[in-house]
Amino acid sequence: MLIKTKNILLKYSYLWLLVFSLNFGFAQKTGSEISGDILSNALPISAFATTLFFRNQQKGTLQFAESMATSFVVTHSLKRIIDKPRPNGGRFSFPSGHTSSAFTGAAFLQRRYGWKIGLPSYLLASYVGYTRIKARKHDIYDVTAGAIVGVGSVYLFTKPYKNPNNTFSINKTNDTYWLNASFRIK
Secondary structure: HHHHHHHHHHHHHHHHHHHHHOOOOOOOOOOOHHHHHHHHHHHHHHHHHHHHOOOHHHHHHHHHHHHHHHHHHHHHHHHHOOOOOOOOOOOOOOOOOOHHHHHHHHHHHHOOOOOOOHHHHHHHHHHHHHHHHHHOOOOHHHHHHHHHHHHHHHHHHHOOOOOOEEEEEEEOOOOEEEEEEOOOOO
């Protein structure tokens, strides 16, 4: 019973991460800025959650943790070293932390699981960058640098997920194309 409860808590821990990581200081923010704030947390949390749902994903969880930690350390180190002023007058503009977080999540999903998941994730991450520019928190250089840091961090540590139980192939015989798929159901 204890093991079953522990497994359920582990599988649904991503929901708790999402709830507690959201920025609830929404006063004086536009709808697009709020949605960008939420997505900047939701993308990496979703990427982390995927590692909990597939069996034998300990490597995926470690790869995500290494990628996210690298992205965070590089982003916040550069912010302090460069200390570029924000368009709205604040400090520590370069690179965009929201954007690097969103692109770390999007890049992990793309690198690990392919472009079917990656393309929509990258579009959402790009929207986060757009909201940061629109809110006058960053300029295009800050957002671009954040995206590069996020994607680069993922490509340092993350390998594509290969499920040996599922295979897909496309073959051509003369003028006929064949799509083969096999699944192992446990």
